[in-house]
Amino acid sequence: MKVHISELQDHAGQSVTVSGWLYQKRSSGKIKFAVLRDGTGYLQGVIAKGEAADSALDDFERLTQESSFTMTGPVREDKRAPGGFEMTVKELTVIQVAGEYPIGPKEHGPGFLMDNRHLWLRSSRQHAIMRVRNEIVMAIRQFFYERDFVLIDTPILTGAIGETASTLFETQYFDLGKAYLAQTGQLYVEAGAMAHGRVYCFGPTFRAEKSKTRKHLNEFWMLEPEVAFNDSNANMQLQEDLVCYIMDWVLRKCRTELAALNRDISKLEAVKAPFPRISYDEAIARLQKAGMTITWGNDFGAPDEEKLMEEYERPLFVYNWPTECKAFYMKRNPERPDVVLCDDLLGPEGYGELIGGSQREDDHDLLLERIRAQKLPEESYAWYLDLRKYGSVPHAGFGLGLERVVGWVCGLEHVRETIPFARTIGRLYP
RNA sequence: UGGGGAGUGGCCAAGCGGUAAGGCUCCCGGCUGUUAACCGGGUAAGCGCAGGUUCAAGUCCUGCCUCCCCAGCCA
Numbered sequence: 001m002k003v004h005i006s007e008l009q010d011h012a013g014q015s016v017t018v019s020g021w022l023y024q025k026r027s028s029g030k031i032k033f034a035v036l037r038d039g040t041g042y043l044q045g046v047i048a049k050g051e052a053a054d055s056a057l058d059d060f061e062r063l064t065q066e067s068s069f070t071m072t073g074p075v076r077e078d079k080r081a082p083g084g085f086e087m088t089v090k091e092l093t094v095i096q097v098a099g100e101y102p103i104g105p106k107e108h109g110p111g112f113l114m115d116n117r118h119l120w121l122r123s124s125r126q127h128a129i130m131r132v133r134n135e136i137v138m139a140i141r142q143f144f145y146e147r148d149f150v151l152i153d154t155p156i157l158t159g160a161i162g163e164t165a166s167t168l169f170e171t172q173y174f175d176l177g178k179a180y181l182a183q184t185g186q187l188y189v190e191a192g193a194m195a196h197g198r199v200y201c202f203g204p205t206f207r208a209e210k211s212k213t214r215k216h217l218n219e220f221w222m223l224e225p226e227v228a229f230n231d232s233n234a235n236m237q238l239q240e241d242l243v244c245y246i247m248d249w250v251l252r253k254c255r256t257e258l259a260a261l262n263r264d265i266s267k268l269e270a271v272k273a274p275f276p277r278i279s280y281d282e283a284i285a286r287l288q289k290a291g292m293t294i295t296w297g298n299d300f301g302a303p304d305e306e307k308l309m310e311e312y313e314r315p316l317f318v319y320n321w322p323t324e325c326k327a328f329y330m331k332r333n334p335e336r337p338d339v340v341l342c343d344d345l346l347g348p349e350g351y352g353e354l355i356g357g358s359q360r361e362d363d364h365d366l367l368l369e370r371i372r373a374q375k376l377p378e379e380s381y382a383w384y385l386d387l388r389k390y391g392s393v394p395h396a397g398f399g400l401g402l403e404r405v406v407g408w409v410c411g412l413e414h415v416r417e418t419i420p421f422a423r424t425i426g427r428l429y430p
Numbered sequence: 431u432g433g434g435g436a437g438u439g440g441c442c443a444a445g446c447g448g449u450a451a452g453g454c455u456c457c458c459g460g461c462u463g464u465u466a467a468c469c470g471g472g473u474a475a476g477c478g479c480a481g482g483u484u485c486a487a488g489u490c491c492u493g494c495c496u497c498c499c500c501a502g503c504c505a
Contacts, residue, residue, distance in 0.1 A: 024465085024466075026463095026464045026465075026467055026468095027461085027464085027467095028461055028462065028463065028464055028467080028468085029460070029461040029462060030461080030462045031461095031462040031463060031464075032462095032464090033463075033464050033465080033467095035465090044464090044465085046463080046464090048462065048463095049462080064456085065455080080463070080464085080465075081465085082465065100440070100455065100456060101440095101455080102440065102441070102455090103441080104440090104441055104442085104454055104455050104466095105454070105455085105466045106441070106442055106453075106454045106455085106466080107441090107442060107454095108441060108442070109436095109441090109442080109497085109498080110497085110498070111496090111497055111498070112441070112442095167503075167504085184505095205505080207503090207504070207505085209502095209503050209504065210431080210502095210503080211501095211502075211503055211504070212498095212499090212500090212501095213499095213500080213501080213502090213503090213504095214499090214500095215504080215505080216503080216504070216505085217505090220505070221505095222505060223505095299503090299504090301501075301502080302500085302501075302502090303501090344505095352504090352505085353504070353505060354505075355505075356504080356505060398505095399505055400505070401504090401505030402505085403505080404505060405505095426496095426497085
């Protein structure tokens with residue numbers, strides 16, 4: 001019977017067939033060990049003269065690292081074996097003998113590993129990260145499904161629309177002129193919220209920023225929920241609920257992966273509601289008191305974020321930022337037009353901005369004023385302004401960067417490892 | 431774009447003016463319980479590119495290229 005290694009506990013004592021790739025082999029004369037990797041786990045096969053077919057012994061000799069093969073025989077639990085199970089191999093058949101495999105059991109540099117990303121994905125650490133990413137995506141979808149949110153897929157090809165025009169990837173779109181790869185689905189999801197109440201989009205996002213930091217990708221996955229009748233406070237509550245839900249999910253489902261990544265679980269267990277909330281004004285006051293040179297009206301630099309997070313082990317909300325440093329669609333605080341009703345959620349351990357959210361400007365004339373003030377192409381936003389003409393309501397939403405969350409959960413140095421094939425400036429291969 | 435660092439066999443890495451260590455991979459041999467096994471033997475680079483100094487240059491000088499890290503921008 002063909003089985004996956006993850007299913008072996010149901011087949012102890014039985015003879016089974018597993019197929020996969022050679023992770024490692026060792027030989028000690030008449031007894032040989034082949035560790036097979038099938039994507040669900042590792043299984044050590046023991047090939048002994050007398051037990052195994054002669055052809056199996058011959059095929060074992062031909063195996064090189066990452067060669068594909070099948071082995072058959074009775075399996076049993078064995079504490080000595082990596083993976084906990086061991087097979088007494090009767091048959092072993094090579095499917096393909098792999099050529100000299102570039103990635104060895106020793107250390108490699110990041111450039112080399114990224115050039116071989118298609119192979120690097122097989123290594124245990126990268127395997128664990130992708131499993132965690134998968135679970136985080138599942139947690140997010142489940143969270144919104146349970147709360148009756150509707151998935152609204154937003155276009156990836158758009159006209160000139162978004163936040164700032166300088167960071168868009170462009171392409172020619174038939175006879176209609178330039179098209180741009182979406183840098184946010186938010187404006188569209190606002191339309192969805194007016195149709196369904198509670199919606200979200202979750203897809204790839206493109207930013208042509210020439211940033212070269214451990215937190216940036218030029219193509220990344222962003223989750224953007226949008227809720228009609230939510231204000232900024234309810235928005236922050238939703239963010240907090242979501243992050244706690246993800247953390248709880250990961251701690252239940254990814255123990256093996258987090259252990260493989262050497263992640264300090266206590267750091268993740270410390271992420272519990274409520275998250276502290278401070279205003280931008282207060283954040284500036286604290287930073288200045290701590291000796292930082294930042295002044296009111298400026299965005300935080302990485303050192304500012306780190307300084308601010310020093311005393312926190314859970315994420316921190318910083319709300320109501322200066323109008324001048326935030327996007328045109330954010331709603332101005334009616335009592336203080338110099339700030340907008342928005343929030344950034346900063347992650348602990350230096351992981352930076354995990355979420356950016358805001359209540360949206362729902363007044364047609366104020367929104368139009370902002371579009372004009374920022375010299376955005378008014379025609380392109382006609383449909384967006386329509387949302388404020390036909391039953392405008394208060395509403396709010398946010399954007400969560402999947403890769404930053406994965407990097408945080410896994411405790412990684414760089415987001416390029418959180419996505420199967422990272423797109424960064426200077427990297428389009430593989 | 432600015433600041434810092436690095437480019438030596440397939441991978442990792444020593445050498446810092448005198449004629450290219452070592453490890454991993456790979457190949458051959460040994461071992462009936464190995465755990466990134468071990469033991470013995472073997473193949474493989476002229477040192478990012480282009481000039482220059484010198485009797486002699488990975489090693490010094492000049493210019494260029496590439497990569498990495500930090501910053502800006504943001505999720």
